Amino acid sequence: MSGSLFVNPFHFSTMHENPGDMLGDFYTHNFEKGRISHDSMIINLGPQHPSTHGVLRILAELHGEYVLRAEPILGYLHRMHDKMGQVKTPWQFLPNTGRVDYLHPIAWNWAYVGAVERLAGIEVPERAEYLRVIACELNRIASHVMWWGAFVLDLGGVTPILYAFEEREKINDMLQIVTGSRLTMNYMRFGGVCADINDRFIKMAREFIPRMRERLEMYHKLVTGNVILARRITGIGPFDPDLCYRYGVTGPCLRGAGVAYDTRRAEPYGVYDRFRFDIPVGETNCSMGRYMVRMREVEESLKILEQALDQLPDGPIMAPKAPKATWKLPAGEAYFAVEGARGKIGIHLAGDGGKSPYRVKLRAPGFSNLSLFAEASQGTLLADALAILGSLDLVIPEIDR
Amino acid sequence: METILVPYTTDITLLSVLKLVVALVAIILLLIANSVVMVYLERKVAGFVQRRPGPYEVGPWGILQTVADTVKLLGKQILIPGNSDRFLFLLAPVLSMFPMFLMFLVIPYGPILTGLEVNLGLLLILAFAGMEGLAVIAGGWASNNKYSLIGAARAVSQSVAYEIPLILAILALAFQHGSLDLSVLNRAQEGWIWNWNIFTQPLAFLIFVITCFGETNRAPFDLPEGESELTGGYHTEYSGMGFALFFMAEYTSMMLVSFLAAVLFLGGSNAPVDIPLINGVWWTLIKMGAFMTFMIWVRWTFPRVRFDQLLNINWKWLLPLGLLNLWVTALVMKVVGN
Numbered sequence: 001m002s003g004s005l006f007v008n009p010f011h012f013s014t015m016h017e018n019p020g021d022m023l024g025d026f027y028t029h030n031f032e033k034g035r036i037s038h039d040s041m042i043i044n045l046g047p048q049h050p051s052t053h054g055v056l057r058i059l060a061e062l063h064g065e066y067v068l069r070a071e072p073i074l075g076y077l078h079r080m081h082d083k084m085g086q087v088k089t090p091w092q093f094l095p096n097t098g099r100v101d102y103l104h105p106i107a108w109n110w111a112y113v114g115a116v117e118r119l120a121g122i123e124v125p126e127r128a129e130y131l132r133v134i135a136c137e138l139n140r141i142a143s144h145v146m147w148w149g150a151f152v153l154d155l156g157g158v159t160p161i162l163y164a165f166e167e168r169e170k171i172n173d174m175l176q177i178v179t180g181s182r183l184t185m186n187y188m189r190f191g192g193v194c195a196d197i198n199d200r201f202i203k204m205a206r207e208f209i210p211r212m213r214e215r216l217e218m219y220h221k222l223v224t225g226n227v228i229l230a231r232r233i234t235g236i237g238p239f240d241p242d243l244c245y246r247y248g249v250t251g252p253c254l255r256g257a258g259v260a261y262d263t264r265r266a267e268p269y270g271v272y273d274r275f276r277f278d279i280p281v282g283e284t285n286c287s288m289g290r291y292m293v294r295m296r297e298v299e300e301s302l303k304i305l306e307q308a309l310d311q312l313p314d315g316p317i318m319a320p321k322a323p324k325a326t327w328k329l330p331a332g333e334a335y336f337a338v339e340g341a342r343g344k345i346g347i348h349l350a351g352d353g354g355k356s357p358y359r360v361k362l363r364a365p366g367f368s369n370l371s372l373f374a375e376a377s378q379g380t381l382l383a384d385a386l387a388i389l390g391s392l393d394l395v396i397p398e399i400d401r
Numbered sequence: 402m403e404t405i406l407v408p409y410t411t412d413i414t415l416l417s418v419l420k421l422v423v424a425l426v427a428i429i430l431l432l433i434a435n436s437v438v439m440v441y442l443e444r445k446v447a448g449f450v451q452r453r454p455g456p457y458e459v460g461p462w463g464i465l466q467t468v469a470d471t472v473k474l475l476g477k478q479i480l481i482p483g484n485s486d487r488f489l490f491l492l493a494p495v496l497s498m499f500p501m502f503l504m505f506l507v508i509p510y511g512p513i514l515t516g517l518e519v520n521l522g523l524l525l526i527l528a529f530a531g532m533e534g535l536a537v538i539a540g541g542w543a544s545n546n547k548y549s550l551i552g553a554a555r556a557v558s559q560s561v562a563y564e565i566p567l568i569l570a571i572l573a574l575a576f577q578h579g580s581l582d583l584s585v586l587n588r589a590q591e592g593w594i595w596n597w598n599i600f601t602q603p604l605a606f607l608i609f610v611i612t613c614f615g616e617t618n619r620a621p622f623d624l625p626e627g628e629s630e631l632t633g634g635y636h637t638e639y640s641g642m643g644f645a646l647f648f649m650a651e652y653t654s655m656m657l658v659s660f661l662a663a664v665l666f667l668g669g670s671n672a673p674v675d676i677p678l679i680n681g682v683w684w685t686l687i688k689m690g691a692f693m694t695f696m697i698w699v700r701w702t703f704p705r706v707r708f709d710q711l712l713n714i715n716w717k718w719l720l721p722l723g724l725l726n727l728w729v730t731a732l733v734m735k736v737v738g739n
Contacts (some may be wrong), residue, residue, distance in 0.1 A: 043547045043548075062551075065708055154629050156621065156627070156703075157705075158447075159450055159451050162453060166452070226703065228704050231706070232704060232707055382630055383705075386629060
């Protein structure tokens with residue numbers, strides 16, 4: 001072969017045992033250097049793969065069906081949201097926050113307007129705070145329900161996601177009334193919200209609460225009680241609190257590990273201190289624990305929603321001194337954290353008195369949660385690794401923002 | 402003993418050859434028609450399970466959807482991945498479809514309607530059922546794709562594992578009726594409804610149903626495909642008619658096990674109630690259709706089991722149960738006599 005003049009440039013098998021290995025990119029070669037076993041197989045899960053929920057790529061070293069090690073690789077959906085926040089004015093950047101996490105955009109809205117309000121010292125009217133809570137909790141339910149469907153889809157059950165969409169459509173119908181959009185919503189404004197709710201919204205929300213409770217019971221009957229599902233996720237991917245602390249895991253994944261940490265309770269923002277709700281904690285720290293935490297969180301969100309609708313005061317929905325588009329952000333720093341469906345969303349703003357902030361740092365919970373995957377998936381079966389990945393509730397645009 | 406093992410159609414006459422040719426042509430037509438109907442049925446049932454209408458645009462109630470799909474698949478280019486084994490890659494889909502025709506020859510569709518009368522029909526079916534796994538392995542190996550390779554490896558252990566309890570379950574029936582001839586087994590269930598083997602051999606039926614899903618690679622045992630893990634498993638790299646043949650083979654093997662379930666356990670062509678104009682052949686078809694619908698229903702209801710769980714179910718539960726069933730059957734046969 002080496003003596004021949006006509007060497008096929010695409011014929012790599014002279015250098016490598018498996019020609020497939022050579023076709024990889026920088027990451028593959030880097031990953032190959034850390035091979036644990038000489039007869040293992042390096043496989044790319046993604047960027048196009050049914051179980052990675054978008055364009056996440058995972059390099060995995062497999063020994064038979066066992067994952068020896070795995071490494072998530074990002075960068076396929078990078079849109080420079082942090083940088084955009086620094087070159088645009090807060091008004092221009094605000095719609096971007098909805099694009100960061102397409103399943104819980106209202107929490108990201110809230111984190112950004114909260115940071116700006118804290119920096120500029122803007123007081124938000126009481127009614128607007130309640131409306132924020134109502135919209136955010138509705139959106140959280142939609143996000144959790146969607147996760148439920150997608151998670152069972154990862155385990156091979158195709159039907160539940162279509163049931164989940166039914167609830168999500170109901171919620172989207174409601175949120176469309178106030179936000180005007182169904183996916184990347186942009187509801188909050190600096191100093192309030194953009195639209196007030198109407199009677200139709202209240203009627204729909206009142207009808208939705210008992211309906212959702214009934215549906216949750218049905219979900220438990222149809223899916224949670226299923227013996228195949230229980231066997232697939234019980235005891236899979238145990239996260240102990242120490243592991244979560246090391247990676248900065250928050251949200252249902254942390255609560256699934258038994259730590260009752262919820263930003264709504266730990267650092268109350270808005271009017272969350274006025275509602276009575278429990279923080280569900282996982283009984284077991286495995287995927288089943290995280291599953292149950294999310295399902296119970298839907299119930300808690302319904303409780304909050306009910307109380308917010310009962311207590312809803314009258315009044316304006318925008319602060320009288322709400323900033324205009326030509327307004328300049330004052331100098332200084334502010335950090336604002338909210339509890340998203342996936343964990344703690346934090347936005348750090350540093351203003352220097354210019355039109356746009358000097359620095360914007362978005363803390364996406366999914367990014368920290370995903371970083372745990374490499375350690376948690378070691379030594380598991382391929383199917384279990386994908387179950388763990390599903391139980392993290394990943395939204396790739398948020399991780400790779 | 403020797404007389405049992407010799408098929409009684411050894412003399413080849415022009416008539417028997419003609420009968421075989423007619424039977425084969427009829428079976429080919431049946432299999433094609435079955436695939437067309439099954440794809441439609443599967444989509445409609447999936448639609449009903451998932452609270453959506455299913456196909457309804459092409460033709461009335463969407464019945465021409467499958468025709469449109471077939472035309473699309475025929476028009477697709479067959480991509481052959483680089484560095485793959487070309488010969489095996491093209492052979493595998495054909496290999497998956499080929500043994501099906503032979504297996505359908507020996508099934509008694511009615512009391513006297515059979516393609517080929519052999520007294521070892523059950524053995525023939527079990528022998529050729531193993532070739533299905535071979536095609537999957539060949540396709541997965543030849544694709545030069547890691548997902549396909551894992552799918553093929555899974556198919557090996559799955560087909561090895563699931564054929565043993567299947568044979569044990571069927572062997573109990575052969576014990577009971579003293580024959581491997583499907584027509585004899587069909588006739589043995591005549592009379593009252595409790596003569597059906599589902600009532601005389603409930604444990605064998607349970608084992609048979611579970612192994613059916615394993616044999617046909619259907620959910621919850623669709624691990625060689627394993628869409629959410631392996632993006633399609635052994636047929637990841639197949640397109641056009643290569644994929645369509647694998648698809649057809651899946652539906653055909655579904656029909657085969659449904660026919661087996663109908664003939665072996667559900668009374669075959671014997672009517673549970675007398676309805677005018679619906680005679681033996683129709684009863685077999687109705688029972689076959691009911692079992693296929695059951696398989697579709699299960700697919701859209703359950704999540705997939707994990708690979709080690711699948712093997713555990715087989716080696717730790719089905720195999721001992723099958724042996725127990727065989728032992729009990731043999732004991733009862735010995736005690737009761739004939």
